[in-house]
Amino acid sequence: MMQSTVDRRDGTPQVGLKQEDLTQEGLHVAIIMDGNGRWATRRGLPRSAGHRAGVEAAQRVVEAAPDLGVATLTLFAFSSDNWRRPRAEVRALMSLLRQYLKSELHRLVENGARLAVIGRRDRLPAGLSEEIAEAERASASGERLNLRIALDYSSRDAIAHAATRWRAEHPPSREAFGQLLAPEDCRADVDLLIRSGGEKRLSDFLLWESAYAELCFVDILWPDFGADDLAAAIADFRGRERRFGGLGAIAPLVAAE
Ligand code: FPP
Numbered sequence: 001m002m003q004s005t006v007d008r009r010d011g012t013p014q015v016g017l018k019q020e021d022l023t024q025e026g027l028h029v030a031i032i033m034d035g036n037g038r039w040a041t042r043r044g045l046p047r048s049a050g051h052r053a054g055v056e057a058a059q060r061v062v063e064a065a066p067d068l069g070v071a072t073l074t075l076f077a078f079s080s081d082n083w084r085r086p087r088a089e090v091r092a093l094m095s096l097l098r099q100y101l102k103s104e105l106h107r108l109v110e111n112g113a114r115l116a117v118i119g120r121r122d123r124l125p126a127g128l129s130e131e132i133a134e135a136e137r138a139s140a141s142g143e144r145l146n147l148r149i150a151l152d153y154s155s156r157d158a159i160a161h162a163a164t165r166w167r168a169e170h171p172p173s174r175e176a177f178g179q180l181l182a183p184e185d186c187r188a189d190v191d192l193l194i195r196s197g198g199e200k201r202l203s204d205f206l207l208w209e210s211a212y213a214e215l216c217f218v219d220i221l222w223p224d225f226g227a228d229d230l231a232a233a234i235a236d237f238r239g240r241e242r243r244f245g246g247l248g249a250i251a252p253l254v255a256a257e
Contacts, residue, residue, distance in 0.1 A: 026071025027191045027234070030206050030213070033058065033076060034197030035221030048092035053223035055096055059104065062113065064227035065145055068234050072146040072186045076205050080120065080154035094125050097151065101135045108135075112144030116184040119153030146186040155207040181208055189213075192237045194230075196222045214240050 033054055040050030058075055065073045078093055108115055115136055121129040132151075162180035166172075182188035190206055190213040198219040202210065216233045218225075241248050 028072040029070050030074040030190045030193045032195040033222040039221040039223040057223050057225045074148040076150045078151045105135050109139050112142045113147045114142030115139045116148045117151050119151045155204045194233050196220050196225050
């Protein structure tokens with residue numbers, strides 16, 4: 001294996017670094033779970049039924065992730081722009097998230113998952129923020145998987161918020177700034193970003209953290225996404241060469257010119 005990992009002072013990887021060196025702590029996989037509404041509409045069901053099926057897909061992925069080498073899994077459950085959706089849909093989503101916390105917490109704890117919710121908490125329905133804090137406390141000792149759920153989350157807002165704190169508290173480095181964006185004590189940088197549902201955009205999700213993420217866009221609607229699809233995305237990721245702006249494996253060819 002190539003020696004050395006990242007220059008941790010400024011977060012800049014060394015030229016020619018292999019992907020395994022960077023990801024020996026386990027992968028950070030981030031998922032935009034898109035397609036719930038279309039899945040439901042195609043079946044003549046209300047959109048909320050698609051979100052319910054989407055929760056089941058999330059459960060499958062959370063269970064499969066640690067055995068596939070994932071150390072951190074960030075799921076985009078509700079964006080700050082999703083408040084623009086009809087009130088009934090927003091209510092259904094919030095209620096599903098609440099049920100998820102209630103019904104899944106014991107399984108998360110049993111499976112060694114440490115839950116952290118990222119995003120704003122001050123606009124959530126009454127009581128939800130306390131339930132989140134309780135679930136985070138109860139799962140704090142989990143060591144198999146950092147499960148991060150992005151809720152009322154906007155990457156631009158997160159960056160703007162971190163910038164106000166950065167100037168006051170930290171020397172100007174990529175690493176220090178990145179840590180402000182991932183206060184849960186896990187690696188902020190995304191290795192692999194998956195979006196289901198066929199669209200090819202980032203939708204204000206982990207913009208800073210995905211600077212060198214490998215992107216995987218799949219047509220599968222989120223409720224149909226399963227452990228096999230996650231495994232396939234990770235297998236494809238493992239076949240890619242990550243050069244981080246350097247030359248990687250083509251460096252010897254260039255040197256020989
Ligand atoms: C996008 O599909 C999906 C959402 C806005 C919600 C995602 C939420 C879940 C899957 C459930 C909660 C998850 C956890 C972790 C408990 P869309 O509704 O925009 O689909 P469409 O593009 O087909 O309309």
